[in-house]
Amino acid sequence: MSITKRALLTSGATMALASAALADQQQSNQAADDLLSHEVLLLAPGGHMMKRKATAKGVEMVKKYGRKVPAAYAMVYREGDDYYLMANQQMADGSMLFDRQDGWYKE
Numbered sequence: 001m002s003i004t005k006r007a008l009l010t011s012g013a014t015m016a017l018a019s020a021a022l023a024d025q026q027q028s029n030q031a032a033d034d035l036l037s038h039e040v041l042l043l044a045p046g047g048h049m050m051k052r053k054a055t056a057k058g059v060e061m062v063k064k065y066g067r068k069v070p071a072a073y074a075m076v077y078r079e080g081d082d083y084y085l086m087a088n089q090q091m092a093d094g095s096m097l098f099d100r101q102d103g104w105y106k107e
Contacts, residue, residue, distance in 0.1 A: 026032045047078050 035051070037040055040058060042050045054062070073088035088098040 043076060043083065075104075 037056045038059070040052045042052060044050065069087045070089065075086045077084040077086070086097070088096055091097055091100075099102045
C-alpha cells in the first residue's frame, strides 16, 4: 500500500476519533451515518467505506501516526486510484474554505 493511501486511511481514522459526540450518549433517533466518538471511518482500497468502533490499539496507532484535522468539517474525494482529503481552513480573505462549498457536489 502506498504512503499516500496509508496516510489517507490514517487521516480518515483521525477524523473519526475527532468527533465531539460521545458514543455512550448516542440518541436512539440519531442517524446511522453520524460519526461518534471512538468510531472509525475506514476508506479501503477500491473506495469501500466502513464504520467501525476503535479499539485501544487503534486509538494508539491513530494518535501515533495520524494527523489531527483542525476542524471537523472535511471532505474525502476519489478520482480513479487517487484519494484527496480536504479539511476546512481559513482562506486569505478571512473566510473559511467550506463557506464556499456551494456547487461542489450534488445531494
